[in-house]
Amino acid sequence: MNDAQPVKKVSRIQQRNRELILDAALEVFSKQGFRGATLDQIATQAGLSKPNILYYFEGKEDIHVTLLNQLMDTWLDPLRRIDPEGDPLEELMRYMHLKLDMSREYPRESRLFANEILQGAPRMLPHLETGLKQLVDEKAAIITGWIDAGKLAPVDPRHLIFSIWATTQHYADFDAQVQILMPGGGANSDGARGYLDTLFRKVLTP
Amino acid sequence: MNDAQPVKKVSRIQQRNRELILDAALEVFSKQGFRGATLDQIATQAGLSKPNILYYFEGKEDIHVTLLNQLMDTWLDPLRRIDPEGDPLEELMRYMHLKLDMSREYPRESRLFANEILQGAPRMLPHLETGLKQLVDEKAAIITGWIDAGKLAPVDPRHLIFSIWATTQHYADFDAQVQILMPGGGANSDGARGYLDTLFRKVLTP
Amino acid sequence: MNDAQPVKKVSRIQQRNRELILDAALEVFSKQGFRGATLDQIATQAGLSKPNILYYFEGKEDIHVTLLNQLMDTWLDPLRRIDPEGDPLEELMRYMHLKLDMSREYPRESRLFANEILQGAPRMLPHLETGLKQLVDEKAAIITGWIDAGKLAPVDPRHLIFSIWATTQHYADFDAQVQILMPGGGANSDGARGYLDTLFRKVLTP
Amino acid sequence: MNDAQPVKKVSRIQQRNRELILDAALEVFSKQGFRGATLDQIATQAGLSKPNILYYFEGKEDIHVTLLNQLMDTWLDPLRRIDPEGDPLEELMRYMHLKLDMSREYPRESRLFANEILQGAPRMLPHLETGLKQLVDEKAAIITGWIDAGKLAPVDPRHLIFSIWATTQHYADFDAQVQILMPGGGANSDGARGYLDTLFRKVLTP
DNA sequence: TATGAATGAGTCTTCATTCAT
DNA sequence: CATGAATGAAGACTCATTCAT
Numbered sequence: 047m048n049d050a051q052p053v054k055k056v057s058r059i060q061q062r063n064r065e066l067i068l069d070a071a072l073e074v075f076s077k078q079g080f081r082g083a084t085l086d087q088i089a090t091q092a093g094l095s096k097p098n099i100l101y102y103f104e105g106k107e108d109i110h111v112t113l114l115n116q117l118m119d120t121w122l123d124p125l126r127r128i129d130p131e132g133d134p135l136e137e138l139m140r141y142m143h144l145k146l147d148m149s150r151e152y153p154r155e156s157r158l159f160a161n162e163i164l165q166g167a168p169r170m171l172p173h174l175e176t177g178l179k180q181l182v183d184e185k186a187a188i189i190t191g192w193i194d195a196g197k198l199a200p201v202d203p204r205h206l207i208f209s210i211w212a213t214t215q216h217y218a219d220f221d222a223q224v225q226i227l228m229p230g231g232g233a234n235s236d237g238a239r240g241y242l243d244t245l246f247r248k249v250l251t252p
Numbered sequence: 253m254n255d256a257q258p259v260k261k262v263s264r265i266q267q268r269n270r271e272l273i274l275d276a277a278l279e280v281f282s283k284q285g286f287r288g289a290t291l292d293q294i295a296t297q298a299g300l301s302k303p304n305i306l307y308y309f310e311g312k313e314d315i316h317v318t319l320l321n322q323l324m325d326t327w328l329d330p331l332r333r334i335d336p337e338g339d340p341l342e343e344l345m346r347y348m349h350l351k352l353d354m355s356r357e358y359p360r361e362s363r364l365f366a367n368e369i370l371q372g373a374p375r376m377l378p379h380l381e382t383g384l385k386q387l388v389d390e391k392a393a394i395i396t397g398w399i400d401a402g403k404l405a406p407v408d409p410r411h412l413i414f415s416i417w418a419t420t421q422h423y424a425d426f427d428a429q430v431q432i433l434m435p436g437g438g439a440n441s442d443g444a445r446g447y448l449d450t451l452f453r454k455v456l457t458p
Numbered sequence: 459m460n461d462a463q464p465v466k467k468v469s470r471i472q473q474r475n476r477e478l479i480l481d482a483a484l485e486v487f488s489k490q491g492f493r494g495a496t497l498d499q500i501a502t503q504a505g506l507s508k509p510n511i512l513y514y515f516e517g518k519e520d521i522h523v524t525l526l527n528q529l530m531d532t533w534l535d536p537l538r539r540i541d542p543e544g545d546p547l548e549e550l551m552r553y554m555h556l557k558l559d560m561s562r563e564y565p566r567e568s569r570l571f572a573n574e575i576l577q578g579a580p581r582m583l584p585h586l587e588t589g590l591k592q593l594v595d596e597k598a599a600i601i602t603g604w605i606d607a608g609k610l611a612p613v614d615p616r617h618l619i620f621s622i623w624a625t626t627q628h629y630a631d632f633d634a635q636v637q638i639l640m641p642g643g644g645a646n647s648d649g650a651r652g653y654l655d656t657l658f659r660k661v662l663t664p
Numbered sequence: 665m666n667d668a669q670p671v672k673k674v675s676r677i678q679q680r681n682r683e684l685i686l687d688a689a690l691e692v693f694s695k696q697g698f699r700g701a702t703l704d705q706i707a708t709q710a711g712l713s714k715p716n717i718l719y720y721f722e723g724k725e726d727i728h729v730t731l732l733n734q735l736m737d738t739w740l741d742p743l744r745r746i747d748p749e750g751d752p753l754e755e756l757m758r759y760m761h762l763k764l765d766m767s768r769e770y771p772r773e774s775r776l777f778a779n780e781i782l783q784g785a786p787r788m789l790p791h792l793e794t795g796l797k798q799l800v801d802e803k804a805a806i807i808t809g810w811i812d813a814g815k816l817a818p819v820d821p822r823h824l825i826f827s828i829w830a831t832t833q834h835y836a837d838f839d840a841q842v843q844i845l846m847p848g849g850g851a852n853s854d855g856a857r858g859y860l861d862t863l864f865r866k867v868l869t870p
Numbered sequence: 871t872a873t874g875a876a877t878g879a880g881t882c883t884t885c886a887t888t889c890a891t
Numbered sequence: 892c893a894t895g896a897a898t899g900a901a902g903a904c905t906c907a908t909t910c911a912t
Contacts (some may be wrong), residue, residue, distance in 0.1 A: 059875075077371065082287030084902065098876055100904065157370055160425070164363055164370070165284065167428040174432045182433050204433060205447035209419045212426075216418035219366070222373040226380045227388050227410060241411035248454045265892080291886060301894050303888085312886065471896075489783065494699030496881065510897055512883065569782055572837070576775055576782070577696065579840040586844045594845050616845060617859035621831045624838075628830035631778070634785040638792045639800050639822060653823035660866045677871080703907060713873050715909085724907065 064102050066092045068116070071109045076157040080110055080165070111169055114162060117155050118173050124148065125207075128185055134192040135250055142210050142246050146239060149218040156218035182207060199252045206249075213242055270308050272298045274322070277315045282360040285367045286316055286375075317375055320368060323361050324379055330354065331413075334391055340398035341456055348416050348452050352445060355424040362424035388413060405458045412455075419448055476514050478504045480528070483521045488566040491573045492522055492581075523581055526574060529567050530585050536560065537619075540597055546604035547662055554622045554658050558651060561630040568630035594619060611664045618661075625654055682720050684710045686734070689727045694772040697779045698728055698787075729787055732780060735773050736791055742766065743825075746803055752810035753868055760828050760864050764857060767836040774836035800825060817870045824867075831860055 070092035074083040085106055089096040103109045124144040128137050149156050162170050182204065189203035217224055217238055228237075276298035280289040291312055295302040309315045330350040334343050355362050368376050388410065395409035423430060423444055434443075482503035486495040497518055501508040515521045536556040540549050561568050574582050594616065601615035629636055629650055640649075688710035692701040703724055707714045721727045742762035746755050767774050780788050800822065807821035835842060835856055846855075 063875090079285045079287060079367075079371070081285060082371070085904085086902075095877055096903090097878080097905085101875070101877095106903070160366070160370055161285075163426050163429050164366055165288070171428075171432075174429060178429075179432055201450065202443050202447050205444055208422055208426075208430065208444075209447070209451060212418040212422035213415045216414055220369050220414075220418075222377075223369050223380060223384075224414065226377075226385055237408045238411055238414075241408050241415070244407065245415060245451070245455045249451045269892090290884085292884095302886090303895085304893055306887070307892070475896090491697045491699060491779075491783070493697060494783070497883090498881080507898055508882090509884085509899080513896070513898095518882070572778070572782055573697075575838050575841050576778055577700070583840075583844075586841060590841075591844055613862065614855050614859050617856055620834055620838075620842065620845075620856075621859070621863060624830040624834035625827045628826055632781045632826075632830075634789075635781050635792060635796075636826065638789075638797055639826075649820045650823055650826075653820050653827070656819065657827060657863070657867045661863045681871095702905085704905095714907090715874085716872055718908070719871070719873095 060102070063092075063094065063098075066094065067099055067102055067109065068113055072113055072154050072158060075110060075113065076154040076161065079161045080106075080169075107169075113158060114170055114173070117159060118170075118177065120152075121148075121155065121159065122178065122181055125181060125185060128188065130188045130191075134189075134197040135247070138189070138198075138206075138210075138250055139243065139246060142214065142242060143239070145210055145214040146217070146242060149214045149216075153218035153221060156215050160215065160219045196252060198250050201249060210246065213245070266308070269298075269300065269304075272300065273305055273308055273315065274319055278319055278360050278364060281316060281319065282363040282367070286312075286371070313375070319364060320376055320379070323365060324376075324383065326358075327354075327361065327365065328384065328387055331387060331391060334394065336394045336397070340395075340401075340403040341453070344395070344404075344412075344416075344456055345449065345452060348420065348448060349445070351416055351420040352423070352448060355420045355422075359424035359427060362421050366421065366425045402458060404456050407455060416452065419451070472514070475504075475506065475510075478506065479511055479514055479521065480525055484525055484566050484570060487522060487525065488569040488573065491577070492518075519581075525570060526582055526585070529571060530582075530589060532564075533560075533567065533571065534590065534593055537593060537597060540600065542600045542603075546601075546609040547659070550601070550610075550618075550622075550662055551655065551658060554626065554654060555651070557622055557626040558629070558654060561626050561628075565630035565633060568627050572627065572631045608664060610662050613661060622658065625657070678720070681710075681712065681716075684712065685717055685720055685727065686731055690731055690772050690776060693728060693731065694775040694779070698724075698783070725787070731776060732788055732791070735777060736788075736795060738770075739766075739773065739777065740796065740799055743799060743803060746806065748806045748809075752807075752815040753865070756807070756816075756824075756828075756868055757861065757864060760832065760860060761857070763828055763832040764835070764860060767832050767834075771836035771839060774833050778833065778837045814870060816868050819867060828864065831863070 067088065070088045071083070073091055074087045077083075078087070083106075085096050085099055088109070089099050092099065099109075103112065124141055127144075128141055162168075167174060186203035186207070189198065189206065192198045193200050193203075273294065276294045277289070279297055280293045283289075284293070289312075291302050291305060294315070295305050298305065305315075309318065330347055333350075334347055368374075373380060392409035392413070395404065395412065398404045399406050399409075479500065483495070483500045485503055486499045489495075490499070495518075497508050497511055500521070501511050504511065511521075515524065536553055539556075540553055574580075579586060598615035598619070601610065601618065604610045605612050605615075685706065688706045689701070691709055692705045695701075696705070701724075703714050703717060706727070707717050710717065717727075721730065742759055745762075746759055780786075785792060804821035804825070807816065807824065810816045811818050811821075
């Protein structure tokens with residue numbers, strides 16, 4: 047039970063440092079964008095030396111791509127979970143709330159993604175064209191089915207999805223603006239939740 | 253009547269070149285972000301030499317700030333036009349449609365703005381804190397007045413505004429994604445207009 | 459007669475600096491090889507700043523390739539001049555002496571070339587496979603014709619050419635060794651000329 | 665009889681690893697030159713880790729110097745074997761053929777040596793100035809004696825040696841070029857042997 | 871012996887900006 | 892007004908070598 051596990055120990059340092067680096071990079075990339083970020087900033091943020099960063103990743107781009115790949119999975123998970131067997135309205139409302147939660151909990155990831163799409167998604171096009179498109183097509187079909195069954199108001203499913211993305215991610219991506227414009231600096235963030243609940247419930251209810 | 257007017261002639265060239273540069277810079281900044289853009293790209297795009305660019309502007313930052321300043325005016329114009337005397341629902345619906353038009357006609361401006369806010373608005377904070385905040389406060393008060401008068405459904409006016417911004421600008425800022433996900437590459441863009449009209453009409457109708 | 463020629467003046471600076479750089483690069487590359495040479499050394503040798511070097515050339519490789527391209531022409535010129543109509547023995551002896559002269563006058567070029575071939579000619583293969591091969595084939599045919607006409611002793615023309623190259627370039631490429639081994643430090647360099655004259659005259663005379 | 669012999673065992677591993685490293689280093693140095701080679705390449709080629717390489721050698725330079733030292737002995741052996749008592753012409757012809765054999769069998773060593781001399785022999789000057797020079801002087805005296813005895817045609821013995829070196833090593837050092845220029849890619853390598861035999865026999869025969 | 875991890879000193883290259891005309 | 896030439900500062904990446912185990 048007290049077996050030495052030197053191999054795993056080594057692996058743990060690797061694991062730990064890769065995570066340190068990815069977290070630091072997420073911080074920096076999400077704030078500065080890919081071109082604006084420097085390895086120096088990432089290294090400082092991670093508490094490692096610059097060459098040590100390059101011991102764990104092949105280069106700046108490698109770090110960025112690794113982040114984006116990891117992100118896609120987490121990011122699309124709520125959409126994947128929309129259950130064709132569930133109650134249509136509640137499934138979609140739950141999806142919207144999950145997206146809002148993610149914007150609140152993972153604003154850096156949201157901004158990283160926004161940055162990438164804004165630049166034309168140079169490093170994500172393949173991901174979007176395969177994984178994302180397929181998933182959206184599938185879920186759009188489900189929504190259409192619900193509408194045809196009279197369980198939802200008739201709306202274009204893709205524009206519906208866009209509007210959920212746009213309104214929820216707005217609180218992460220445009221946070222600087224939100225903080226300025228909300229009385230009390232946006233501290234009372236439940237306003238958004240209530241408003242968006244009303245908004246989407248009204249548009250979806252048949 | 254045949255007086256030479258060198259000063260004005262110069263001024264015209266100046267005017268023209270400043271516009272050339274700003275247009276080129278908008279193109280480049282909106283695609284690459286501030287840090288990702290280079291003076292070389294802007295110069296090439298403008299058809300001018302690099303030192304000549306710096307004859308008209310003090311530096312890269314100066315160009316960027318000038319663009320943002322110019323942008324703010326145009327960008328906020330539709331909001332300013334919301335008429336306290338008009339019909340509440342129609343005023344807000346018109347505002348939303350104007351914003352959607354702007355996203356369609358001026359996507360570069362939208363992306364430039366999005367880039368800036370994403371980075372934390374380092375070069376626009378003053379603008380936001382004074383001009384924008386004041387305007388939003390003022391219009392929020394108007395909306396609140398309309399709600400209190402029973403002419404609109406009761407919604408938080410600021411979150412309403414955010415959702416209008418988010419949903420309309422989405423089509424400019426996340427265009428790369430929209431193009432991939434919409435059947436036919438998003439060519440039929442009237443779907444968005446119809447959907448958003450329904451969305452906001454439903455949430456606003458008392 | 460004293461017309462100002464501003465355009466040419468500009469061109470002259472370019473011309474002059476490109477030559478400065480190429481000469482400096484020849485010095486450095488021929489001594490250190492491609493990988494061993496640094497832009498710093500070339501810049502110092504040329505009396506220019508490092509970024510200024512990169513104003514005139516696209517990079518280290520560009521300088522190297524430019525040098526090699528220029529070199530090929532000069533280097534093959536003596537071979538090109540072998541005249542099918544001339545006296546066979548004298549044509550070949552003249553060629554050998556020209557090659558020896560070039561080793562004496564342009565030892566840096568010889569070493570640059572030797573370095574490149576030693577590394578497997580990574581940046582010259584196309585040149586060798588087209589220009590050089592064609593030229594050697596052509597001259598080999600001429601030599602074969604002379605041999606068939608009984609005007610030269612029967613030798614393999616390609617190995618003959620190789621031996622001329624090897625023996626003459628040796629005095630440039632292996633100069634460090636020659637200097638050590640020749641009494642008087644190889645100052646009396648006419649020994650080589652006399653020896654090679656005898657060597658090739660004996661092997662070529664029918 | 666069952667005594668453990670850890671020291672000798674260790675020594676054997678040491679011996680084996682030093683040889684692995686030197687062979688790998690020869691491969692890499694001869695292809696890339698000293699500056700162009702990296703410890704990583706040598707380690708990979710040797711199948712050892714980089715720090716392990718540095719356990720056996722003090723550094724990159726140490727490996728290189730060790731290689732050159734080992735090389736000198738082997739390399740000069742054929743020259744040493746020229747027998748003052750033997751038949752002059754046959755001794756020298758045998759020497760030439762031995763050198764040609766070595767170029768064929770040990771091209772990496774030839775290139776390593778050529779690289780070093782090309783760079784001005786920075787790490788071999790002492791060797792050349794003592795061992796090599798003394799040996800060449802000695803053999804040159806023998807050749808001179810043979811010439812004075814009328815057993816060889818009168819040629820400068822040092823230039824004779826240079827030409828033997830140059831012509832035979834050419835097939836190793838300039839192999840990339842030879843492969844391109846010889847019909848059939850130089851597969852039929854006996855042409856060189858016959859040609860050089862003729863060449864030197866003619867120049868040496870009194 | 872052996873190696874995963876780490877780094878200081880380069881090395882190439884980019885770029886906003888300045889110089890000189 | 893305009894631009895060819897030039898550069899200091901910074902940035903990504905390499906590599907021989909050292910550290911820690």
